[in-house]
Amino acid sequence: METVRNPRRWWILVVLCLSTLVLVVDSMALTVAVPSMTEDIGASAQDIQWILDSYILVFAGLLLTSGSLGDRFGRRKVMIIGLLLFGLASLAATFSNDPGEVIAVRIAMGVGGALIMPSTLSILITVFEEDERSKAMAAWGSVSMLGLVGSPILGGVLIDHFSWQSIFLINVPVVVLAVIAALTLMPESKGPWQKPDPLGAVLSAIGMTALIWWIIEIPQHGAFEGRGVITLVVAVAALAGFVIWENVTASPMVPLVLFKNRNFSGGSLSLTLVQIGNGGLLLVLTQYLQFVLGYSPVKAGLAFMPLAVAALIGNAAGAGLAAKLGYRVLVLAGLLTMAASFGLLTTVDASSGFTVPAVALGLLGLGAGLAMPAAVGALMGTIPADKAGVGSALNDTIQQAGTALGIAILGSLLSSRFAAEMPADASEQAKGSIGGALAAAQGDAGLMHTAREAFTTSMSATFTISAIGVLAAAALAAVVMRNTKPGAGAEGVAAESAEGVAAGAESAAAEGVVADGPEADGPEGATIDKRELVG
Secondary structure, three states: OOOOOOOOHHHHHHHHHHHHHHHHHHHHHHHHHHHHHHHHHOOOHHHHHHHHHHHHHHHHHHHHHHHHHHHHHOHHHHHHHHHHHHHHHHHHHOOOOOHHHHHHHHHHHHHHHHHHHHHHHHHHHHHOOHHHHHHHHHHHHHHHHHHHHHHHHHHHHHHHHOOOOHHHHOHHHHHHHHHHHHHHHOOOOOOOOOOOOHHHHHHHHHHHHHHHHHHHHHHHHOOOOOHHHHHHHHHHHHHHHHHHHHHHOOOOOOOHHHHHOHHHHHHHHHHHHHHHHHOOHHHHHHHHHHHHOOOOHHHHHHOOHHHHHHHHHHHHHHHHHHHHHOHHHHHHHHHHHHHHHHHHHOOOOOOOOOHHHHHHHHHHHHHHHHHHHHHHHHHHOOOOHHHHHHHHHHHHHHHHHHHHHHHHHHHHHHHHHHHHHOOOOOOHHHHHOHHHHHHHHOOOHHHHHHHHHHHHHHHHHHHHHHHHHHHHHHHHHHHHOOOOOOOOOHHHHHHHHHHHHHHOHHHHOOOOOOOOOOOOOOHHHOOOOOOOOOO
């Protein structure tokens, strides 16, 4: 029987891309606005940390709950509510006059982002049949990559010509366009009715919030010291309770049986390891470009164009190759290319210039363009249509934790190795960061040269860990994932999913870090924030 395809599916994809783009652009552009925002509203370093962290904490903590809400009440409805909340909060941010007000609107934006993100991917997999899904995934991923690379440039231009409030105001017309398009073009979809799971929602929110908070505090307070221990205990207790409860309740919020499927578990865990490896990319390279090479913020943003262009090429090629070679082959090829890129970055020193990083960024973009959509396509192809929202949220949540963990680990490694490489008689400010060292040098050419050499040495160590993380992801994908293909492998995937669902039939029958705050000002007033937000 011939499948009836939604005639508006490609227009719907445009709506989904717009909805995702507004999240990516806002989060990355905000890092450029930190210096002017700090001066304008009189924010302390702690205020800035809360402005940045409050969003990611709320976003990560509510992803699973919002995905479940989409399956229950309608994915389009939940996405539109999220867009409206995000847009109104962005508008309110333009009238904020003190740090407390900005923190409040960032919390509201985090709630809106958590409602938007799972809905976009779940709607995509319900609108597109599996033979077209890889192309749709590639387009969706390409837009996200363009937003990731282009938003710091956009933020720099807006700050130069207007004010820091403009980075929030730009969200409003995009949200309005996305809402109108969603109401006119997008069909509603939801899963069968099931009893609410309030205990599961509370445990997941507490557990994920505590886990992300513990991770982003590691560089400042240590992993197992002081209040970090308390936060970790809360996270482990809540998440363990969540897993136990979801396996015994008659109406689980999250179908944990998905992890019995090799493509879902292999794809999710591989993506998590990749996110850990990628966590320090913008953190490290942006500082290299601005503090070592002396680039302006806008020029540093433009330097990431090889990454974006190569990712577009990889996405376009991967969409066609998936049907011929299978998802696992693409994932392995892409991950090995990414590992080679990180290996190349370990050779960069203070005198390398931009040639080697440019080649490495091109390889990284190509590898990511091949691997990431294939991994997401493989794991999303295993999720039953009635669980698309919460399944998408589960994948998003795992990757979010991986990103935060990567930022914390690599940021901490970068800072500690930099301090160790600096002269023993250097000041604490100079040992704290490359930006602090350049500020303390006050024209001392010898100290500036030493600081740049110390930074590139610590950068090489950081990218070595990134390469190891990506290689571990490749090994996991090779062992765990099946080499399914779009469409051709659908029956096998469906059968394996059915086995997992059947195993939990009794329980299911009712139914996109942080290190410390901003670094010291560097050349041309550049302030680098130790994070890579995806929400």
